[in-house]
Amino acid sequence: MNGAELLRVIDMIHREKNIAKETIFNGIEDALKVAMERNGAAEDDVIVHIDRVSGQIVAQRGDKQIDPEELGRIAAQSAKQLMIQKMREAESDGVFNEFSTRKGDMVTGTVQRVDNGTGILSISKDGKNGAATIEAILPRSEQIPGETLHVNDRVKAVVMDVRRNGHRVKIVLSRCHPDFVRALFEQEIPEIADRTIEIKAVSREAGYRSKVAVSSIDMKVDCVGACVGVRGSRIKSVIDELNGERIDIVRWNDSMQIMIPNALSPAEISEVMMYPRLGRAIVLVTDENLSLAIGRRGQNVRLASKLVGWDIEIMTIEELTEGVEKAERWFGGIPNVPENFAESMITEGFLSYEDITFLEPEQLAEMVGVTPEAADEFILYCEEQAERIEREGESEQDRAPVVAVTEDTEPTPEEIAAAEAALAEQQGEEVVVEAEAEPAPVEAEVPSGKGLDALFSDDPK
Structure with missing residues (x-):
C-alpha cells in the first residue's frame, strides 16, 4: 500500500468511525512495531514512523531500514488484529466521551428490534441525519406505561445513562425521566430554547401527571401563558408525545411560602408552616380542599413535594x-x-x-x-x-x-x-x-x- 492510499484509508476511518487521525496513525505504528518484533527484532531496537503528510512508512532497526512488506504472513496477521483492536478501543472511547456529556439531551432513534419489551434503537452519533449510527437501548421500565414499540418506529427519548461493558459502550435511553418533559418543552417552546423562560424544576409520574415550574427573566413575558400557547397549541404537542399525560405548569417563586401553594394548585391553601431542620412543610387546608390537595392516591402532594424539594404534610x-x-x-x-x-x-x-x-x-x-x-x-x-x-x-x-x-x-x-x-x-x-x-x-x-x-x-x- 503506497502512502496516498494509506492516507485515503485513514481519512475514511476518521470520517466513518469518528476517530482522531492521530489515534489511527499511532495504532498503525504500534501494530507494525509488534509485527516486526514477532518477526525477530527486539522491541527496543525497532522504530516505526508514518509521515503525516505523504503517508510513507519508515521503519528501522538500529541504523538499518526495514521494508514492512517483507513481514511474514503471521506477523502481518498479528499487526492486523492489533490494529483492529486499537480502532475498536478508540471508537469506544469516542462514543463514551461524546454521550457522557449528552446526558439529559433529546435524541431521536429508529427501532431496530424489540427484545422482551426492550427496544433496541439506532441513533446518530452527532444528532445529524445521515451521520454514523450506534445502538442504544430503551428498557421497558423507561417506556411510558401503555405504549408499545414496533420495528421502524421513530422514537424520541433522552440519554439517561452511559456505561462501559468491556470494550462496548451501552447507551440507556428513557421516556419516563423528568428530563424528557424538560427536553420536549425546550423543543416546542421558543422562549425556553432562547432562555427567556427558564424551567426551574420538573416532577413526574410517567404516564399520569407531571408538574413543571417555570419563571421568566422578562417581566413582559407571561411564563405560564407562553408555555400553554394560544388555545393550548404548544402544550398540546407535548401532551401528544407523552400519550395524553396531564401536565401542570406552575409559576416558580423563590419563597417556599408562595411556591408550595403554587405547587399544590388547584387546591386552595390556608397556611404554610416551614420547618427547615426536618426539611418539612405542614400545609393547612380546609376540609373541602383536603382531598384536592392530596390528590388521587396522594399524587398531587407527592409531585409537589418533589417539585419544591421539601417533605409536605397536608393537614386540617x-x-x-x-x-x-x-x-x-x-x-x-x-x-x-x-x-x-x-x-x-x-x-x-x-x-x-x-x-x-x-x-x-x-x-x-x-x-x-x-x-x-x-x-x-x-x-x-x-x-x-x-x-x-x-x-x-x-x-x-x-x-x-x-x-x-x-x-x-x-x-x-x-x-x-x-x-x-x-x-x-x-x-x-x-x-x-x-x-x-x-x-x-x-x-x-x-x-x-x-x-x-x-x-x-x-x-x-
Missing part, C-alpha cells in the same frame, strides 16, 4: 391540633427530659418519636440545652418506641405513651396520672382529654429509583 387545623396534643404526651413521657423539651421539639416541627430519631445527639443537645450524652439517651428511647409501634402494627396516632421506669428513677405522680388516663382512654372509659384516633397525615414520598445494573449484565442482542 383539627388534625394539627390533635397531632400537637399527642406529641406533648409522647415527649412528656420520655424519661429525664427538661421541662421545655416537648415545647422546643413541637416548635421545630417534631410531632412523633420517629422524627426525633433523624437527629444527631449534638443537634438535639443544642436544641433543648442538654449534654450530648443525655440527648443520645433521648434518641435511643425514641428509636425503641418507634420500633415497638411498628412491630406491634399500631399507628403512632393511636398509641398512648408509655411511662418508662428505670433502675435509677421512679415515676412521678404526674407520670402515673398520665399513664392511668391513657389506659382508661384505651379501655373506652371517659377521661378529661378526649382524642379520637385519626388517620396519619399524608406525607409526600419520593419513589426510589430503579437500578440500571441489570441492563448491563447481558448484551441486548
Whole structure:
C-alpha cells in the first residue's frame, strides 16, 4: 500500500468511525512495531514512523531500514488484529466521551428490534441525519406505561445513562425521566430554547401527571401563558408525545411560602408552616380542599413535594391540633427530659418519636440545652418506641405513651396520672382529654429509583 492510499484509508476511518487521525496513525505504528518484533527484532531496537503528510512508512532497526512488506504472513496477521483492536478501543472511547456529556439531551432513534419489551434503537452519533449510527437501548421500565414499540418506529427519548461493558459502550435511553418533559418543552417552546423562560424544576409520574415550574427573566413575558400557547397549541404537542399525560405548569417563586401553594394548585391553601431542620412543610387546608390537595392516591402532594424539594404534610387545623396534643404526651413521657423539651421539639416541627430519631445527639443537645450524652439517651428511647409501634402494627396516632421506669428513677405522680388516663382512654372509659384516633397525615414520598445494573449484565442482542 503506497502512502496516498494509506492516507485515503485513514481519512475514511476518521470520517466513518469518528476517530482522531492521530489515534489511527499511532495504532498503525504500534501494530507494525509488534509485527516486526514477532518477526525477530527486539522491541527496543525497532522504530516505526508514518509521515503525516505523504503517508510513507519508515521503519528501522538500529541504523538499518526495514521494508514492512517483507513481514511474514503471521506477523502481518498479528499487526492486523492489533490494529483492529486499537480502532475498536478508540471508537469506544469516542462514543463514551461524546454521550457522557449528552446526558439529559433529546435524541431521536429508529427501532431496530424489540427484545422482551426492550427496544433496541439506532441513533446518530452527532444528532445529524445521515451521520454514523450506534445502538442504544430503551428498557421497558423507561417506556411510558401503555405504549408499545414496533420495528421502524421513530422514537424520541433522552440519554439517561452511559456505561462501559468491556470494550462496548451501552447507551440507556428513557421516556419516563423528568428530563424528557424538560427536553420536549425546550423543543416546542421558543422562549425556553432562547432562555427567556427558564424551567426551574420538573416532577413526574410517567404516564399520569407531571408538574413543571417555570419563571421568566422578562417581566413582559407571561411564563405560564407562553408555555400553554394560544388555545393550548404548544402544550398540546407535548401532551401528544407523552400519550395524553396531564401536565401542570406552575409559576416558580423563590419563597417556599408562595411556591408550595403554587405547587399544590388547584387546591386552595390556608397556611404554610416551614420547618427547615426536618426539611418539612405542614400545609393547612380546609376540609373541602383536603382531598384536592392530596390528590388521587396522594399524587398531587407527592409531585409537589418533589417539585419544591421539601417533605409536605397536608393537614386540617383539627388534625394539627390533635397531632400537637399527642406529641406533648409522647415527649412528656420520655424519661429525664427538661421541662421545655416537648415545647422546643413541637416548635421545630417534631410531632412523633420517629422524627426525633433523624437527629444527631449534638443537634438535639443544642436544641433543648442538654449534654450530648443525655440527648443520645433521648434518641435511643425514641428509636425503641418507634420500633415497638411498628412491630406491634399500631399507628403512632393511636398509641398512648408509655411511662418508662428505670433502675435509677421512679415515676412521678404526674407520670402515673398520665399513664392511668391513657389506659382508661384505651379501655373506652371517659377521661378529661378526649382524642379520637385519626388517620396519619399524608406525607409526600419520593419513589426510589430503579437500578440500571441489570441492563448491563447481558448484551441486548
